[in-house]
Amino acid sequence: MSTSSAPARIANLWDDAKAAGMTEAERLVYRSNLLGSDKRVTNYGGGNTSSKILETDPLTGEKVEVLWVKGSGGDVSTIKLDGFSTLYMDKLRALKSLYRGVEFEDEMVGYLPHTTFNLNPRAASIDTPLHAYVPKPFVDHMHPDAIIAIAAAKDSRALTHEIFGDSIGWLPWKRPGYELGLWLEKFCLENPDAKGVILESHGLFTWGDTPRQCYETTIATINTAMDWLETKTARSPAFGGEKVKSLPADQRRAIAARLMPTIRGMISADSHKVGHFDDSDAVLQFVNSSDLEPLAALGTSCPDHFLRTKIRPLVIAFDPANPDIDAVIDNLASQIQDYRAGYAAYYERCKHDNSPAMRDPNAVVYLMPGVGMFTFAKDKATARISAEFYVNAINVMRGASSVSTYQGLSEQEAFDIEYWLLEEAKLQRMPKPKSLAGQVALVTGGAGGIGKATAVRLLREGACVVLADIDTGGLKAARDELIAAFSPDVVRTVEMNVTGEAAVIDGFAAGVVEFGGIDILVSNAGLASSAPIEQTTLELWNRNMDILSTGYFLVSREAFRLFRAQNIGGNVVFIASKNGLAASPNASAYCTAKAAEIHLARCLALEGAGEQIRVNVVNPDAVLRGSKIWTGEWKEQRAAAYKMDTDELEEHYRQRSMLKRSVFPEDIAEAVYFLASDMSAKSTGNIINVDAGNAQSFTR
Structure with missing residues (x-):
């Protein structure tokens, strides 16, 4: 069913040496993970597997037959033992006496918790009766594309018989539930030699007397369908042939x-x-x-x-x-x-x-x-x-x-x-969405301490994050760390030089294609420099202005364009500095550029308010730990400005603060989250100082 050359068939991955040392329940996990490892067998969260296993009853000490079946909401590719429901088979069979007919089949779901074995908290799925009443110890239910192609054909019953003869049966469409479980039981009893059944418009049930036999029947059935379809579909163009050409x-x-x-x-x-x-x-x-x-x-x-x-x-x-x-x-x-x-x-x-x-x-x-x-x-x-x-x-x-x-x-x-x-x-029963669920943030300077801490804080609240930085190695390290902590779905990276107009436009476009849009811009790209005014070169001055002023302008402009295209508001948070409000010796270029950031934010707050685009500022001070700007000359330059050793700086800044406390990247990230979330929905044009207290930087 490939669009080009024929795809390889699904491999038989069963390994007797691996399975031999497992318990029967562990073999169920093994079988499930093998089946789920190939999306041609079943899609994410789809299908389920089961084994009927003799277990020791914790109340009587006697051996009882227990159905282990994939619980509600699980995925067979990653499922573990705790993903399976466990239910007494004798109690499941006894439910038949309570069944009042197809009009009342949904009420049978309410009885399933009463059949739970060993107080297992995993909720049983609606498909439980389909596995329970198949009179075989091992059952697979999968959703392979090749099988559903047959199941969704108008003459699927005839096609099933043409392909499989009597080895695989066919049942007409029936919504999953108790009645379908009884249909499957009836089919098995009337067709004892059948190895499985195709459910119209639904999928495939297969079974076996051993876990390996069940698994191999599933794989063989799918491969047979793939073989048959390949011989048939090669004769004519798919979907009536090509009408238009793809763009590059x-x-x-x-x-x-x-x-x-x-x-x-x-x-x-x-x-x-x-x-x-x-x-x-x-x-x-x-x-x-x-x-x-x-x-x-x-x-x-x-x-x-x-x-x-x-x-x-x-x-x-x-x-x-x-x-x-x-x-x-x-x-x-x-x-x-x-x-x-x-x-x-x-x-x-x-x-x-x-x-x-x-x-x-x-x-x-x-x-x-x-x-x-x-x-x-x-x-x-x-x-x-x-x-x-x-x-x-x-x-x-x-x-x-x-x-x-x-x-x-x-x-x-x-x-x-x-x-x-x-x-x-x-x-x-689904958990309440997190505060930033469905929102996308782009963080410049994302590989640094404040950028990465900000990403973590936003990710924890359900946002997706695009990390932008010029540091390729740091960007990769940050990406790997965040993916390991969260998931590959919610983290993307883009190399971006914020001083380049084309680079900024391309970087935003890359983030948009990944997540569909952007809601939060955290403008955090930075550098630091220190020099007396007579030693401040034009190159140093321009470098500060390019990154800290022009760079903030370019990313803000692109964010505004995007926010207006989306027309659902937006948030911009600038990471400025205490130095944007309070002068500092030997840092005129840096302080001036940071002051420009703050005034730009005020201007943008005026421009965006009518469209619910909020713009606010966080002013850190002396964030030494994890900050990239403190790993280079800046640390030595600031120590020289204050006539002390570099290892004395952190204590100096702590004692200089009114609260006598150090400021960390996570503290800045908390302020960013506040300004980016609905907790500050009525705030724009504001500044939050996160500096442990500095009277010179009071905004009023």
């Missing part, structure tokens, strides 16, 4: 940098969204095709795909042969409004008396011919995963439409999954 890669990214903030602004009125851009070969083949619009309108088939990507994507009207981006932007508002109206109409057509209130009516997936795909969600990981799911859906549509007619879920079935009361209850 650099032009695609430039368009993404212009459009993503506009889209983001239009859909972030209630809560900020984070974006993701994908122009992979699979995406481009789809968005450039003749069948783009009719196939996109059908939506996805697999419930996991649908929950991540909504009822359907929005196709942006665009002709790559006439790339008029201004016209696209002018048309976007009406396209997005039409999508919202269509979503509201869908909700009204399909809602039930007890349906939850309509959720966000904006699209998640935006498809643009010649350019690629944008996805927007509450955070970067969700936006990225939504894109991955839609790529899965593209693969499914390619396969199904090449061998048959692709069919998505019916509108009512799709609604009943999206607004399922059990799904709503799951959403209500």
Whole structure:
């Protein structure tokens, strides 16, 4: 199903030597991680695995049969032992006597906690009965693209029999739940020689008498489907053939940098969204095709795909042969409004008396011919995963439409999954968003002590961060440290010389393509110099002005342009200095440039207020630890100015302060967070001194 050469088949990674020394529960983890290691087997968070294991009952000391099954919200690629629910099989079987029929199947979820073995706190998923009632000890349920391509075809039952004969069965579409569990049990009892079953529009169930047999059946079944599809799909062009040509890669990214903030602004009125851009070969083949619009309108088939990507994507009207981006932007508002109206109409057509209130009516997936795909969600990981799911859906549509007619879920079935009361209850259990969730910060001087501490503080509150710095090595070290502490999704870096106009423009564009926009600018790039006025060279003077004045102007100008394109406000925080308010000996260039920063911030606060763009200043003083400017000549120069040794400086500054306390990068970061967050929503044009007290720098 590749867009070019045939992909390699899924490898059998089972290693008896590794598995031999494991407990049965550990082999379940091992099997799950192997299956999850290849996204062609299942997507993020999708599918589940189980083993029925004899365990010692902690109450009776007797051996009992226990179902170990992936718990709610887990991911098989990374799951550990604590990610599995454990339930008594005898109690699960006893639930059948309480079942009142398909109209009441949702109430069975409430009984599952009563079957818990050994007080396991991991909540059981809705798929638990599907595993419990398959009369085999080891069961895999996966969502492979190759299988779903067959499951989503109009004649999927006939295709399943053509490919697999009687070894793999077929069941018609049924929403996951208790009833489907009983269907699977009935199928297994009536087809004892079958190794698995394809569920229409859903995925694959396979089983075995040993963990290895179960795993190998899963892999073999998927590879058989891939082989069959390859022979069929090679005969005709995918998606009706190419309608338009892709633009060059650099032009695609430039368009993404212009459009993503506009889209983001239009859909972030209630809560900020984070974006993701994908122009992979699979995406481009789809968005450039003749069948783009009719196939996109059908939506996805697999419930996991649908929950991540909504009822359907929005196709942006665009002709790559006439790339008029201004016209696209002018048309976007009406396209997005039409999508919202269509979503509201869908909700009204399909809602039930007890349906939850309509959720966000904006699209998640935006498809643009010649350019690629944008996805927007509450955070970067969700936006990225939504894109991955839609790529899965593209693969499914390619396969199904090449061998048959692709069919998505019916509108009512799709609604009943999206607004399922059990799904709503799951959403209500989600933790409250952090204070900066959905927001993106760009921090200049990001490799230094204050820059990195600021990034940590903002990341802790849920923001995504772009670190910008001229120091390549320091930038990489900071990136690695922050990714290890947080995640690869939320940290990006860009080399940026803030004194170069083109470098600043390109740096902002790079950050925008990664996250969809920027909400917070922390202007922190800096240097320090010390020299008596008669020894201050023009080169030294200009260097201070270039970095500390012109550099702050250039990044602020780019931020303002972006904030106005998004039209959802914004925050600028300057890291200035006590020296911007209080004169200091032998530092005229530095002090003057810092004073210019402070006055620039005041001017910008006036310009941005009408559009909820706030501009404020943090004035540090004597931040020695972790600060890059104190690792060079500045430390020696300041010690010389005060006629003392360098190792006496920290104590000197501490004693000079009114509070007799040292100031650290984390203290500056705390002030930045306050000014960037809604805690200071009614403050602009202000200065916070973080200097342990210095009467000379009092602002009034």
